[in-house]
Amino acid sequence: MYWKSMTALALATRTAALLRFSCTQLTIDRVDPLVNPGLSPSPHLHQIIGGNSFNITMDPAKDMPAESACTTCQFVEDSSNYWTAVLFFRARNGTYKRVPIVPNVGFPGAEGGMTVYYMQNGLADYQQNSKVTAFKPGFRMIIGDPLTHTAADANRFRQVTYTCLQDPGTRFPETKNLPNKPCPSGIMANIRFPTCWDGKNLDTHNHMDHMAYPANGTFDSRGPCPESHPVPVPQLMYEVVWDTRQFNHPEDWPEDGSQPFDTEASE
Numbered sequence: 001m002y003w004k005s006m007t008a009l010a011l012a013t014r015t016a017a018l019l020r021f022s023c024t025q026l027t028i029d030r031v032d033p034l035v036n037p038g039l040s041p042s043p044h045l046h047q048i049i050g051g052n053s054f055n056i057t058m059d060p061a062k063d064m065p066a067e068s069a070c071t072t073c074q075f076v077e078d079s080s081n082y083w084t085a086v087l088f089f090r091a092r093n094g095t096y097k098r099v100p101i102v103p104n105v106g107f108p109g110a111e112g113g114m115t116v117y118y119m120q121n122g123l124a125d126y127q128q129n130s131k132v133t134a135f136k137p138g139f140r141m142i143i144g145d146p147l148t149h150t151a152a153d154a155n156r157f158r159q160v161t162y163t164c165l166q167d168p169g170t171r172f173p174e175t176k177n178l179p180n181k182p183c184p185s186g187i188m189a190n191i192r193f194p195t196c197w198d199g200k201n202l203d204t205h206n207h208m209d210h211m212a213y214p215a216n217g218t219f220d221s222r223g224p225c226p227e228s229h230p231v232p233v234p235q236l237m238y239e240v241v242w243d244t245r246q247f248n249h250p251e252d253w254p255e256d257g258s259q260p261f262d263t264e265a266s267e
């Protein structure tokens with residue numbers, strides 16, 4: 001993500017807020033201003049949403065999202081950019097096809113895109129009254145690593161999960177791995193970013209070290225932030241819905257039971 005400002009999120013102690021909004025697709029392109037600034041094409045294909053000042057290079061000193069004239073997000077105040085790598089299906093015969101992204105249930109009319117959440121507590125916690133500090137202009141972070149596919153690596157990002165959609169409204173269970181069998185209504189990726197900030201850096205060389213998960217428990221269980229990253233920030237979460245229906249024929253899936261879908265990082 002590339003943070004500008006979220007005027008709708010007032011973060012005084014007494015404010016209770018859960019923001020949930022839809023952002024339609026800005027573009028799908030081989031660009032990544034965080035990992036590969038200035039490089040076009042970048043190694044990975046991304047779906048990008050948010051402000052229209054998005055570019056292959058985004059100088060953090062310039063607060064570029066502030067230069068956006070419009071945004072694909074429902075809240076015009078939010079000209080941040082958010083992006084995720086796209087998912088591909090590898091058929092048994094070796095062909096690759098990009099999996100279409102579809103709007104989430106409840107947001108008809110949106111083209112692809114994602115649902116974005118900013119939360120002060122877990123999704124099911126109606127109080128939403130924990131004290132969190134707003135992201136500062138120019139803030140950026142990444143979660144996930146497109147180069148690794150082992151369970152240990154996946155566990156570094158403990159709150160990136162998947163839901164096998166039996167119907168568009170399915171919300172549980174969430175699994176750490178992509179579903180190992182076809183899902184009737186597609187797959188939802190639930191991408192929760194870390195919620196503890198070092199309080200100093202808007203970004204770091206790997207775009208991750210300024211952020212950490214709670215020292216124990218989770219954001220949802222109100223686990224405390226570690227001493228190294230003492231400042232709680234809102235839980236940023238994306239939901240991305242992949243329409244896998246055209247790939248649900250068992251005869252197209254790998255015979256060895258391996259995963260036919262491949263996904264990459266979110267930023």
Ligand SMILES: *[C@@H]1O[C@H](CO)[C@@H](O)[C@H](O)[C@H]1NC(C)=O
Nearest residue numbers: 038052053054055056057058
């Ligand atoms: C986008 O980046 C390109 C290449 O760095 C640059 O030439 C162009 O002026 C930038 N566009 C905007 C609107 O900043």
Ligand SMILES: *[C@@H]1O[C@H](CO)[C@@H](O)[C@H](O)[C@H]1NC(C)=O
Nearest residue numbers: 091092093094095249251252
């Ligand atoms: C490979 O399989 C896919 C899925 O069944 C099919 O759409 C495609 O035409 C096949 N490609 C080749 C070259 O056989």
Ligand SMILES: *[C@@H]1O[C@H](CO)[C@@H](O)[C@H](O)[C@H]1NC(C)=O
Nearest residue numbers: 215216217221222223224225
């Ligand atoms: C988490 O850490 C806090 C503060 O150190 C402590 O009070 C709490 O008991 C811990 N919770 C768990 C589940 O370990």
